[in-house]
Amino acid sequence: MELRHLRFFVAVAEEKSLTTAAEKRLHTAQPSLSRQMRDLEFEVGAQLMTRSVKGIELTPAGRAFLDHARLALAQVEAAGVAARRAAQPAKASFALGFLTGQEMDWMPEAMRILRDELPSTDVTVSSNYSPDLADALMRGRIDLAFMRREQGVDLEYRLVTREPLVVVLPSDHRLTSQQNIAVGDLAGESFIGMSDTAPTLQVVIDDYLRRSGVALTTTHRIDNLGMAMSLVASTRGVTLLPAYTKNFLPWSVVSRPLAGEGAFIDLVAGYSKANGSAVLKLFLSRLDDLVASVAQKHSV
Numbered sequence: 001m002e003l004r005h006l007r008f009f010v011a012v013a014e015e016k017s018l019t020t021a022a023e024k025r026l027h028t029a030q031p032s033l034s035r036q037m038r039d040l041e042f043e044v045g046a047q048l049m050t051r052s053v054k055g056i057e058l059t060p061a062g063r064a065f066l067d068h069a070r071l072a073l074a075q076v077e078a079a080g081v082a083a084r085r086a087a088q089p090a091k092a093s094f095a096l097g098f099l100t101g102q103e104m105d106w107m108p109e110a111m112r113i114l115r116d117e118l119p120s121t122d123v124t125v126s127s128n129y130s131p132d133l134a135d136a137l138m139r140g141r142i143d144l145a146f147m148r149r150e151q152g153v154d155l156e157y158r159l160v161t162r163e164p165l166v167v168v169l170p171s172d173h174r175l176t177s178q179q180n181i182a183v184g185d186l187a188g189e190s191f192i193g194m195s196d197t198a199p200t201l202q203v204v205i206d207d208y209l210r211r212s213g214v215a216l217t218t219t220h221r222i223d224n225l226g227m228a229m230s231l232v233a234s235t236r237g238v239t240l241l242p243a244y245t246k247n248f249l250p251w252s253v254v255s256r257p258l259a260g261e262g263a264f265i266d267l268v269a270g271y272s273k274a275n276g277s278a279v280l281k282l283f284l285s286r287l288d289d290l291v292a293s294v295a296q297k298h299s300v
Helices: 003-016 017-026 032-046 060-087 103-117 131-136 199-212 227-236 244-250 276-286 288-300
Strands: 047-054 056-059 094-100 122-130 144-147 156-170 190-194 216-224 239-242 255-256 264-271
Touching: 003 017, 003 056, 032 060, 056 060, 056 190, 056 244, 060 131, 060 190, 060 216, 060 288, 094 103, 094 131, 094 276, 103 156, 103 199, 103 239, 103 244, 103 276, 122 131, 131 144, 131 264, 144 276, 156 244, 156 288, 190 199, 190 227, 190 239, 190 288, 199 239, 216 227, 227 239, 227 255, 239 244, 244 255, 276 288
Parallel strands: 094 122, 094 144, 190 216
Antiparallel strands: 047 056, 144 264, 156 239, 156 255, 156 264
């Protein structure tokens, strides 16, 4: 079995079509790709996909194989990144990632630590959805990310803070007169949920609603903060978001704390345990100081 077999299989699984994968992703002939997939199935010893006029569907064996194939390809890419870094050791580098919107609180203190401790380090910063940050960590593209605890990835996490969820609703909504909103008061409202860009947040919301015994009808799903604000204002729906989003509310949208026990979501510092960067090790040793510094600023 060769790496190309894994790349070809992932492309076919994602496109759900041998023809589309061959033409658009792999730039090879479809008969050749079909032969490669048969060779792979023979090597694995199990049927990985079924072929029909409707396209390609993975068998249970194929779905299991897909997860491992993606992980293997990510690890190979990470190995290449590590090798290239080791071949050019003259200047240390460190790549930081942030869940979009969290930069406002955490980047200034993170940069201060790196600037004070390692002034000659080349630091790069990126902002993305949490699942994409997890993928970048696995591939060695970034060293540490402020993100959510993503499932199904082999990463290490250090708790940074627990963020309360708040109710986000139109500024002229009837519930804005309340200082705290009970989740039961949202019954009957048009509820805006999360898309697959924020799976961990959706799990937290679903668990909170289930514990509260409240069923809400999801009418829309959001991909990002901008879309959240736009949908709340335009559809007059309500949603639950982490408290940091209060920094980005336009005049037409407000937030209120949840009454009672409420709900919380963890913000963590994620990193790959295979990453041997000395800069990462130093940063992790100062992480508690960073958390304390940010907490002190919020308490003022």
